Amino acid sequence: MFFVDTIELAGLGNRSYLAGGARTAVAVDPPRDIDQVIVAAARRGVRLAHVVETHIHNDYVTGGLELARITGAAYLVPAAARVSFVRVPVHDGDTLEIDSGLILRAMATPGHTPHHTSYVLEETGTAVAAFTGGSLLIGTVGRPDLVEPRLTAQLARDQYASAHRLAAELPDETPVLPTHGFGSFCSSSQAGGDATTIGKEKAVNEALLQDVDTFVRHLLAGLEDVPAYYAHMGPANAAGPAPVDLTPPAVADADDIAARLAAGEWVVDLRNRVAFARGHVAGSYNFEGDGKVATYLAWMIPWGKPVTLLAASPEQLAAAQRELVRVGIDRPAAAATGEPASWIRDGESLSSFRRGTFADLAAREADDDIVVLDVRRDSERTGGHIEGSVHIPIHALPQRLDEIPAGEVWVHCAGGMRAGIAASLLDAVGREVVAVDDAFGAAAAAGLAVITS
Structure with missing residues (x-):
């Protein structure tokens, strides 16, 4: 019998996996904080024999190299990935024995990156799981624009071909276990559920339902800004990340x-x-x-x-x-x-600002001295925005604070968390601010004019 344990990385919107049999196991796309993988293996009572990467990640620093070093596991990385450390290069079709009767087969699935590789877990010759990394996701695919702008269009076509290869070569009942798609900005859109199979994806995934030109056009049109820190993740992973230190930091008074x-x-x-x-x-x-x-x-x-x-x-x-x-x-x-x-030091006072709802904003809407600031993403704003509001996505706000007109700023997002971040930035530079802590769906119900682009 085999097992597959999911390691949720909710903050990053990703998943890692531990899979194996009675004695040994493989870790797939492990996080930087490897202790949780080691604990998962210990809970199962198995030895970690292999660590595999589907690709050189752009959205987080991997723990794969350190995990392999500590456990003595073989570290497998796609052969075409350019890295600065010793690893076992993986080619399309390579297989490795995970446990008795349990085989992991590499399947080249370029698109998210040129070297992207999925891994199919087979028990006595039958596919029982497909670890698809940033290739075929739940209801979508990984974005193709994180490597090099000149490669994006071709990688989008590769992503289409890879999705079709997985669908053609794997049984419909094969569980699809991606790394991305649960909030990660490596996904071209968010996951359409919590679990899926090849057969379910054939019924809902645009990569498997559209012709290649339509798919590529829609995929490229839907891509949004790339998180700035992604520029540092790929190089760190290719160089070989250092071990982490999670001891408490120095105490600040x-x-x-x-x-x-x-x-x-x-x-x-x-x-x-x-x-x-x-x-x-x-x-x-x-x-x-x-x-x-x-x-x-x-x-x-x-x-x-x-x-x-x-x-x-x-x-x-x-x-x-x-x-x-x-x-x-x-x-x-x-x-x-x-x-x-x-x-705070003696004699100093804490700072504060007000919070409100969309109903509170509607009561002030006619005032000339207020500014409504929308910090949602472009795609969210397209679905509806408050008439006359200023739009600056949250990630761009530190560089664009001077674009916000004078007046009391009522800042909102879709639910309140990003508005809280934005309000703190505005408060820090001395602006009078109100954080709208409310679901955007309440805006129209409160009587605010919501415009759909």
Whole structure:
């Protein structure tokens, strides 16, 4: 009998897998924090014999090299991937024995990257799982524009061909187990569910339903901005990531926090947006620890700038630190936990700003001195936006703050989390701001004029 365990990386919108039999197992696309893979293998009572990568990842730093080193497992990477470390090169059709009667077969599926490789798990000759990485996802495919602009159009066609190869060569009942598609910006769109099979994808996936020209046109037209930190992930993975250090960072007191702010460093408050709005260190930014802290912080912070973390508890700090190492932010410069009153010096006061709903905004809509700021993505705005609102996607906001007209700024997103980030940035530069903590669907019901592009 075989098993497949899923390791959820919810903050990045990805999944890794551990698969094997009674004695040995293989890890597929492991995260940087490899301890959870080791724990999963120990729970199963198996030895990790192989670690495989579907591709050189663009959205996170892999733990594959370190995991293989620590466990003694063979490290398999697609042969065409250019890397600076010793690995077992994988070619199309290569097979390896995972356990008795359990074989992993490599299948070249270029498109997400030129060297992308899927792996089919076979038990006594029957396909029982397909680890498709960034190729065939749930209801969609991985985006083809993360490698090199000149390759994007061809990679889109390769992605189409790879999806069709998987559909043609695998039985309909084969489970499809992708790495991307659960919130990751490596996906061309978000997953259409939590689980799927080859047969289900044949019925719903545009890559398998459209002709190649229509598919490529739609795929390329739907691509949105690439997170800025992606530019650093591929090179880090190709060079061979260093081991991570998850020990607690140096403790920052109120004087240290003030000095870091004065030096232009980023001080990031991980508490929930309600608590942050109520009272926070002036000049700090709010990236909720239980939100997509790694994605948005790594996207928005100038790469390499020191970051100090403020958390409600040591547990919240540790969780955020784990998320951040996955995207290459290895060591916070310092950190503090507890209550915000302990993070400011004697004689100083906490800063705050108001929160509201779309109904509150509707009550103020006629006022000449307010600005409505929409920080959603382009595709979200196309589906409907408040008439007269200013649009700056959240990831572009730090560079475009001077484009926001004078007045009280009511900032909104789709649900409140990104509005909280934006409000903290605006508050830090002295703007009067109200964070709209409400679902965008309530805007029209509140009487606001919502325009569909």
